[in-house]
Amino acid sequence: MNNTQQELIQNEQQFVKGRVKSVFFQSNDSFYKVILISVKETNFDWKEHTITVTGDFANLQEENEYRFIGHVVDHPRYGKQFKAETYEVDVPDTTEGLVHYFSSDKFPGIGKKSAERIVKILGDDALNLLIQDPERAQELGLSSRQAQTLIEGVKDNNQTDTIIIGLNNYGFSSKISARIFAKYHEKSLTVINENPYQLSIDIDGIGFMKADQIANQIGIKDDSAVRIRGAIFQVLSDFCYESGNTYATSRQVIENAITLLEKGRQTAIDPEIVADQIIELEKKHRIVADQQHIYVRRLYHAEHGIANKLYTIATNQDQKNYDEKKLAKILRRIERHLGIQYDDVQQDAIFTALNSRCFLLTGGPGTGKTTIINGIVAMFAELNGIDLKQIQQQKDDSHLPILLAAPTGRAAKRMTETTGLPARTIHRLLGINGHDEELSESKVTELSGDLLIIDETSMVDTELMDVLLGAIPYNMQVIFVGDKDQLPSVGPGQVFADLLESDQLPKKELTRIYRQSDDSSIVELSHSIQQGQLPTDFTQQHADRSFIACNAFQVPDVLEQVVKLWISKGNLIDDLQVLAPMYKGVAGIDSLNNRMQAIVNPAKHGRKEVQVNQQVFRIGDRVLQLVNDPEHNIFNGDIGKVIGIDLKSAKNHIPADKIIVDFDGNEVGYEKRNWNQLTLAYCMSIHKSQGGEFPLIILPMVRQFSRMFARNLLYTAVSRAKQKLILLGEVDAFEKSVSIVSSNRQTGLKEMLWEAFGDHEKVNLLDETDSEDEIETAKSDEQETNQGLNVLTNSLIESGKIDPMIGMNGIQPKNFMEQKPKV
Numbered sequence: 003m004n005n006t007q008q009e010l011i012q013n014e015q016q017f018v019k020g021r022v023k024s025v026f027f028q029s030n031d032s033f034y035k036v037i038l039i040s041v042k043e044t045n046f047d048w049k050e051h052t053i054t055v056t057g058d059f060a061n062l063q064e065e066n067e068y069r070f071i072g073h074v075v076d077h078p079r080y081g082k083q084f085k086a087e088t089y090e091v092d093v094p095d096t097t098e099g100l101v102h103y104f105s106s107d108k109f110p111g112i113g114k115k116s117a118e119r120i121v122k123i124l125g126d127d128a129l130n131l132l133i134q135d136p137e138r139a140q141e142l143g144l145s146s147r148q149a150q151t152l153i154e155g156v157k158d159n160n161q162t163d164t165i166i167i168g169l170n171n172y173g174f175s176s177k178i179s180a181r182i183f184a185k186y187h188e189k190s191l192t193v194i195n196e197n198p199y200q201l202s203i204d205i206d207g208i209g210f211m212k213a214d215q216i217a218n219q220i221g222i223k224d225d226s227a228v229r230i231r232g233a234i235f236q237v238l239s240d241f242c243y244e245s246g247n248t249y250a251t252s253r254q255v256i257e258n259a260i261t262l263l264e265k266g267r268q269t270a271i272d273p274e275i276v277a278d279q280i281i282e283l284e285k286k287h288r289i290v291a292d293q294q295h296i297y298v299r300r301l302y303h304a305e306h307g308i309a310n311k312l313y314t315i316a317t318n319q320d321q322k323n324y325d326e327k328k329l330a331k332i333l334r335r336i337e338r339h340l341g342i343q344y345d346d347v348q349q350d351a352i353f354t355a356l357n358s359r360c361f362l363l364t365g366g367p368g369t370g371k372t373t374i375i376n377g378i379v380a381m382f383a384e385l386n387g388i389d390l391k392q393i394q395q396q397k398d399d400s401h402l403p404i405l406l407a408a409p410t411g412r413a414a415k416r417m418t419e420t421t422g423l424p425a426r427t428i429h430r431l432l433g434i435n436g437h438d439e440e441l442s443e444s445k446v447t448e449l450s451g452d453l454l455i456i457d458e459t460s461m462v463d464t465e466l467m468d469v470l471l472g473a474i475p476y477n478m479q480v481i482f483v484g485d486k487d488q489l490p491s492v493g494p495g496q497v498f499a500d501l502l503e504s505d506q507l508p509k510k511e512l513t514r515i516y517r518q519s520d521d522s523s524i525v526e527l528s529h530s531i532q533q534g535q536l537p538t539d540f541t542q543q544h545a546d547r548s549f550i551a552c553n554a555f556q557v558p559d560v561l562e563q564v565v566k567l568w569i570s571k572g573n574l575i576d577d578l579q580v581l582a583p584m585y586k587g588v589a590g591i592d593s594l595n596n597r598m599q600a601i602v603n604p605a606k607h608g609r610k611e612v613q614v615n616q617q618v619f620r621i622g623d624r625v626l627q628l629v630n631d632p633e634h635n636i637f638n639g640d641i642g643k644v645i646g647i648d649l650k651s652a653k654n655h656i657p658a659d660k661i662i663v664d665f666d667g668n669e670v671g672y673e674k675r676n677w678n679q680l681t682l683a684y685c686m687s688i689h690k691s692q693g694g695e696f697p698l699i700i701l702p703m704v705r706q707f708s709r710m711f712a713r714n715l716l717y718t719a720v721s722r723a724k725q726k727l728i729l730l731g732e733v734d735a736f737e738k739s740v741s742i743v744s745s746n747r748q749t750g751l752k753e754m755l756w757e758a759f760g761d762h763e764k765v766n767l768l769d770e771t772d773s774e775d776e777i778e779t780a781k782s783d784e785q786e787t788n789q790g791l792n793v794l795t796n797s798l799i800e801s802g803k804i805d806p807m808i809g810m811n812g813i814q815p816k817n818f819m820e821q822k823p824k825v
């Protein structure tokens with residue numbers, strides 16, 4: 003055989019035909035299986051009677067024959083096996099085979115005679131005809147029971163196979179196929195064929211590009227409406243769920259959608275057809291266009307919901323108006339009890355909070371927010387005859403007159419520690435059991451009580467705030483506490499900052515630092531960062547803070563030395579927390595986690611460990627929970643310790659692999675499919691550290707992280723340190739971080755608040771012509787871009803293509819509430 007012939011055979015698709023002997027393995031969360039086949043036919047050299055086949059298959063029937071298409075691979079551990087990319091069910095297609103099939107156990111009630119009649123009427127293609135059109139069963143002269151058995155049997159035996167084969171043919175991975183099937187079930191292929199872009203909306207892991215590839219395969223035209231809409235949804239979703247905005251401008255949508263569409267197919271797209279589709283989607287209430295702002299419906303209604311509910315709460319007639327003298331008298335007593343004296347601003351904050359239906363309190367670390375919460379709670383209890391001791395001792399959470407909550411488990415725990423009263427996560431408070439994606443559809447518990455205090459409000463995103471406010475009765479007093487200079491929420495919005503800036507609710511900002519002001523330089527550093535500069539003594543050694551100069555490659559070694567020194571001095575490793583802004587890179591979270599693990603919990607003979615993605619978990623490891631799991635009372639950002647690893651063993655009666663993690667006394671078991679909810683936590687992202695405090699923080703900042711540099715990021719990291727702070731890296735990386743003020747997110751909440759509160763002065767500002775400066779800048783911008791997009795958007799408005807108020811006349815947000823977004 004010459005080389006060309008050999009190549010031809012190698013490139014030819016390989017197949018193996020045979021019957022299933024046994025299923026060795028089947029994945030819990032996908033269709034992936036490892037099976038043993040007794041070989042009947044192959045187009046490659048195979049001497050043995052059986053072969054192991056891997057791939058995504060439906061529930062293979064042992065007596066059926068299958069044709070697997072793929073190629074032979076050499077597995078390092080299991081040797082030669084067949085990796086199937088797709089498969090076909092070898093359905094009977096001879097008269098004899100079909101009669102045998104229809105009269106088998108799969109169709110109880112259908113005997114040989116009826117089977118013969120089916121094949122006589124429908125012919126040798128009977129099975130396919132029945133799969134495609136079950137109605138054909140009616141023309142076979144069968145009893146209604148037999149016809150039903152036939153339809154159901156054909157469906158049960160073939161439908162899942164057809165779908166999985168279809169999904170395999172589109173090239174989806176096992177996990178994605180499983181997600182698609184879990185979402186659409188028997189409609190999977192129909193959905194894909196009708197509108198593949200629906201996948202990019204519904205299925206995690208499928209983006210516009212993949213959907214577009216399928217669309218191309220099935221002949222959806224470059225400028226077809228469904229394609230343009232798919233791009234519009236993708237752009238909106240990226241703008242909001244990736245970048246944290248709650249809307250995109252029409253210009254941004256048009257511009258970005260065109261970029262995406264042209265990247266996918268390299269065909270020029272006329273901006274006007276994108277604009278047309280924006281209008282269409284708006285008309286069908288699938289997106290919302292408010293002025294020039296294009297919204298995902300959920301976010302639009304959430305912002306409206308927040309503004310309207312806050313207005314209702316804040317203007318409740320049941321306004322308390324306590325006499326200042328009376329309040330001062332009680333406060334003096336409480337001060338004596340707490341052993342402190344509130345300064346004028348703090349006192350003012352307490353009194354305003356007590357006299358307001360809704361109040362906002364912001365301040366940096368150590369400015370007394372918790373001390374004020376304690377004062378408010380004590381005063382509120384006294385004024386309303388509430389026994390705080392009884393609340394402290396109450397075993398369950400029901401009927402509490404004072405409710406305390408925070409967005410993360412760690413922040414809620416800290417609240418309990420500092421106030422001595424029960425505090426919960428907001429999810430727990432609302433009785434939300436589902437995952438975050440289902441938040442807007444969650445059934446929440448209507449709250450009861452007189453006062454609600456939310457801490458770490460800067461972490462609450464638009465959707466959660468809307469759901470929370472939706473559960474608050476109108477007559478409940480509400481206080482939001484937070485630090486406006488910290489990072490905004492992970493999800494869309496910057497609710498706390500917007501509430502403060504809107505100026506519609508009573509608020510106080512605390513600026514005087516109390517914590518350890520004599521000997522702590524950490525709090526000073528935080529405040530200096532907040533002001534936009536590093537202190538002149540930044541690189542000098544302090545009792546509680548030091549800086550070690552090193553480059554990115556030196557960071558892991560320097561970290562190792564610091565950690566070893568910390569341990570050698572008798573300190574607890576659990577008191578030390580490394581934070582970093584990014585996962586990737588030699589000084590990134592993943593690399594530092596590996597180094598930390600090697601120092602404090604290395605591999606040891608006999609120590610159980612499991613591999614999860616790129617990481618190894620061992621008993622004793624510190625781990626971080628990555629998603630909210632209210633059912634087990636664990637939340638995104640919670641830190642736990644691995645206390646058990648049970649490996650599947652028939653001998654020890656352990657049915658499946660399991661990791662057991664202890665979250666402060668709450669022991670949670672993780673089955674294999676949930677292991678990716680965990681990651682090592684020796685080093686964690688600054689975002690995930692929000693709402694927590696640690697005795698020692700080690701923070702590397704190097705030029706490699708430049709993409710993430712931002713003042714609020716550095717500020718958040720530094721202000722997590724309670725006693726000691728060790729900064730590693732390059733001074734200019736810290737300097738750069740301080741100098742970058744991250745731009746505000748695009749949100750509509752402030753404007754909606756002005757409208758809801760009837761602040762005509764501010765609402766009018768929105769409509770007024772721009773200042774001369776702004777007009778000048780806009781003009782030069784326009785000239786610079788010269789893309790015509792500014793002009794386009796404006797001309798679309800002028801020509802009536804985009805109506806700034808499209809669909810909004812006389813329509814209230816609630817009119818859309820019940821409908822689900824769909825392309």
Ligand SMILES: Nc1ncnc2c1ncn2[C@@H]1O[C@H](COP(=O)(O)OP(=O)(O)OP(=O)(O)O)[C@@H](O)[C@H]1O
Pocket residue numbers: 342343344345348365366367368369370371372373374516517518
């Ligand atoms: N008026 C005051 N007089 C004396 N000490 C005070 C006063 N206000 C606050 N403190 C003290 O300052 C320290 C920090 O206060 P607190 O914990 O309330 O600040 P915080 O704003 O909640 O800080 P963080 O956000 O970092 O938790 C505490 O030890 C507290 O007792």
